Amino acid sequence: MKRSSYRRYLVPGVAALALTLSACGAGNEDSGSDADVPAGTEELSGTLNGAGASSQESVQNVWRANFQGSAPDVTVNYDPVGSGGGREQFIEGGVAFAGSDAYLDDDEGQLTDATERCSGTSPIEIPAYVAPIAIAYNLEGVDDLQLSATTISGIFNNEITTWNDPAIAADNPDAELPSDTINPVYRGDASGTSENFTEYLAAVGEWPHEPSDEWPATGEAATGTSGVIEVVGGTAGSIGYADGAQVEEAGLSTVSVAVGDEFVAPTPEAAGAILTASTPVEGRDEVDLAVDIDHTTTEAGVYPIVLASYLIACQTYEDQEQADLVKGYLSYILSEDGQEAGANDAGAAPLPEDLRSQAADIVDAITVG
Template sequence: MKLSALTKVAAIGGIAALTLTSCAANESASGSTEGGAAASSLSGNLIGAGASSQGSAQEAWVAGFQTANPDVTVNYDPTGSGAGRETFQQGASAFAGSDRAFKLEEIEAGPFDACAADSGIVEFPAYISPIALIFNVEGVDSLKLDAPTVAKIFSGEITSWDDAAIAAQNEGVTLPAQNIVAVHRSDKSGTTENFTDYLTAAAPAEWTPGAIEEWPTEFGGEAAQGTSGVVEAVANGVGTIGYADASRAGDLSTVEIKVGEEYVAYSPEAAAAIVDASPLEEGRGEHDLAVTIDRSTTEAGVYPIVLVSYLIGCEAYEDAANAELAKAYFNYIVSAEGQDLAAESAGSAPISDSLRSKIQPAIDAIS
């Protein structure tokens, strides 16, 4: 359903109230001269919404971009991937952050109200991070688990921490006879879809719902809103386990995942490696760079539960001001400076030069 004009204004006002700001200083995103940073000619407001996984990175990107462009205000509301895509489609934001790309049938159904008539959309990976399995079990600092065991834990088939399937992979670890509380996202979430996509690929016999954004209620467990809600529920619970963007794991214990014959701890490097080794999806537009992650790989040193979070905009905007600002902001985010800033602030994996070379033509096409 399209938003009315009044509703769009209200939505934009609500997003604008959540402006992410910082006084961090960065070099100009608009170019420089031999004498130093060039003065920016950009001005106006740019509104975005979407993936909460990008929250910390967006705070850093907004701060750096606004420092380089002091007459620009960027507002990013981390409402979740599903809400972000809907807000963008309805024209209440100029761009979206999403932990999955739009599906082909969603693109065909349209419309995208921020975009000019007959415009395609621009989608590309901007934030790469492992999804960590975080847990809180007294006396247990680390765990090793394979995909079938993870699937059985989150589907409710394995209910106690001293289950034989867990014990067999964790020799020497004293596991309590304690109920497992599996925490999942209550909201429509790209993190959930990435996690369940891994389970679908790596444990198809044990995980049958497929790759889904909304958790299947028949599996029970504890529901929590957003990334921060899952982290809080695991941290404050007893015998809890959940999944969250690794940058938000903090001091919580995490699981090493079995890949091939070894168990691999999450790391930005292992996450970036699997993205570079994965192909782009077929059948998409020239500037729609959705990646098909090989979740069932047995390659050494690769971490398969990875979140690839996208930036989404228009090839051609209805509003020329949005086009100019979105293009400049996207360029800043994918730059080496922007990616290094996100890595420092959020623990993400900087995109490779190879991936950047594929993304740049998509950003250049924005008008």
């Protein structure tokens, strides 16, 4: 079981949000003035800094453009250093919020350290971006590839090393598979995407390693989501895992994954459907909406490899400006307009309505300590 479903509470708290100033979002700037932002947004001013998951980069570009179009005196910076780097910077107090593709792990002391950073109060974790982790590949002449969990595990553990291996052929009886060597590409930096992907492999495949945000096997390392996409797209015979929206934007081919008796493609709708089959993380504070994803589901139409990317923050801020900025921006992200924009322009799966409502109630209670 892995991190993604939601806690059924309506509680006070605070949250933070990730936004990027990447040039690739510049094309969306003009749409901001039409965004249905929360009341009072246009009166906000100041700078909000965050860091974290590179998988959020595309959707944060969309949200930034819309929000800042209505709040021209606000600057929200988001450094896509990866989930591990974002959590570390947040815990050390270097940024006001973090984006993370995995919730804080108390076994590693992250939750305890974050509580200390937040003046002894439990940190808030809100899933703001749910998306498929797509398995992208570059194989000339093979446009529709489907793979079972066992085959995927064998490929990424370097046990299946050629594209015409019998296991791949069995999953694709109508494909003309070449004898080319497989080049598995993985995240070389600490990554919540790696953690979610290895959680899936451990749950349903013959994967001999413990789930981790550090890649445990061999292959070709790449830095960040963009790095994986660049290597796969530029190297024939490669296969890698990355955020589905960015894979689609790059025009790469993707694998349909076996679920029960069918193969399911990595669409936002199929990824979002897994939330209803998953459960809240046990023992968490009421302001913590972290969840455990059920990768073993056999429900029709559900894509089993997903990331639920979180926004992590403290419940209160010492500075009024920071509290107002966090509350305003997160409120937009969780609004119907924000969710629709993320889905239409960045391939994010809209949050289920009850989860969106719970998260909005948490954000609405942001306070100054």
